[in-house]
Amino acid sequence: MAQMVLQSLAQSASSLPSLSQRTLQATARLLGVVNGQLEQQQHFRALHSTAQPSQLQQVGAAAMPRSWLSLSKPAYKAVLVDAAGTLLVPTERTADVYLRYASKYGVQLSEYEVLQRFRSAYNTPWGQSQLRYVGDGRPFWRFIVEQSTGCCSEQLFEEVYEYYVQREAWALAPGAVQALSKLRAAGVQLAVVSNFDTRLRPILAALGVDSLFDAVVVSAEVGVEKPNPVIFEAALQKLGLRPGEVVHVGDDRRNDVWGARDAGVAAWLWGVDVHSFDQVARRVLLGPAADDDEDD
Numbered sequence: 001m002a003q004m005v006l007q008s009l010a011q012s013a014s015s016l017p018s019l020s021q022r023t024l025q026a027t028a029r030l031l032g033v034v035n036g037q038l039e040q041q042q043h044f045r046a047l048h049s050t051a052q053p054s055q056l057q058q059v060g061a062a063a064m065p066r067s068w069l070s071l072s073k074p075a076y077k078a079v080l081v082d083a084a085g086t087l088l089v090p091t092e093r094t095a096d097v098y099l100r101y102a103s104k105y106g107v108q109l110s111e112y113e114v115l116q117r118f119r120s121a122y123n124t125p126w127g128q129s130q131l132r133y134v135g136d137g138r139p140f141w142r143f144i145v146e147q148s149t150g151c152c153s154e155q156l157f158e159e160v161y162e163y164y165v166q167r168e169a170w171a172l173a174p175g176a177v178q179a180l181s182k183l184r185a186a187g188v189q190l191a192v193v194s195n196f197d198t199r200l201r202p203i204l205a206a207l208g209v210d211s212l213f214d215a216v217v218v219s220a221e222v223g224v225e226k227p228n229p230v231i232f233e234a235a236l237q238k239l240g241l242r243p244g245e246v247v248h249v250g251d252d253r254r255n256d257v258w259g260a261r262d263a264g265v266a267a268w269l270w271g272v273d274v275h276s277f278d279q280v281a282r283r284v285l286l287g288p289a290a291d292d293d294e295d296d
């Protein structure tokens with residue numbers, strides 16, 4: 001509809017001297033906003049219908065502005081994303097979760113105390129193995145729960161551990177599904193590259209996004225953790241791409257940015273270089289033009 005109005009105005013411009021080029025441009029911008037809002041509404045209805053995960057790519061294509069589809073090629077052939085803190089967001093604060101379970105075992109610490117103990121434990125060098133997350137990561141997380149709560153109950157540990165594999169423990173970053181679907185629709189490959197234990201795959205499946213990714217590279221499975229560049233090289237091998245064809249997005253400067261760049265992969269720091277998955281998609285699909293649009 002917006003395109004039809006613009007064509008009508010353009011045809012009338014020659015016979016209406018008062019209809020200036022500036023007016024046409026302003027009208028085009030306004031109609032573009034309206035048209036974009038309609039596309040977003042259509043996309044929201046499609047995502048909340050009975051569509052299965054396998055249909056997400058088609059939904060992304062339907063919601064993508066025509067100008068994005070008309071590009072000759074994206075700036076990158078693949079996007080790698082970090083899991084916790086970037087793609088995945090905990091639905092509750094760590095101290096709240098630990099105390100909810102620990103209080104049943106007589107723990108009477110405050111939220112502040114649990115948080116401080118958690119931070120101290122997490123930052124303590126892990127000496128039992130070269131990696132924190134070996135297999136299901138139970139030894140490491142048992143240490144964290146015990147240190148955070150002061151309780152050595154195995155049952156407490158299991159309850160906390162099992163909570164974090166449940167769907168309700170995690171939320172996807174706002175706009176992630178829509179933006180990633182747009183990228184897939186444009187032919188961009190997607191992969192998760194994460195320091196995580198073997199619970200990551202079930203978590204992605206529970207959230208219904210496992211089918212969005214061409215590869216999931218988990219440190220517990222490949223035997224190396226970021227910032228070791230080998231984990232990024234493993235992702236490149238799975239995707240069949242060269243370092244210069246890929247960009248990585250993550251929230252940790254050392255693990256995500258420095259690690260990726262050591263592997264020759266471009267990297268954007270989440271919350272600094274990019275602030276949303278929509279911005280990631282625009283940068284990948286539009287290249288430098290995306291920054292010009294944001295400035296406008």
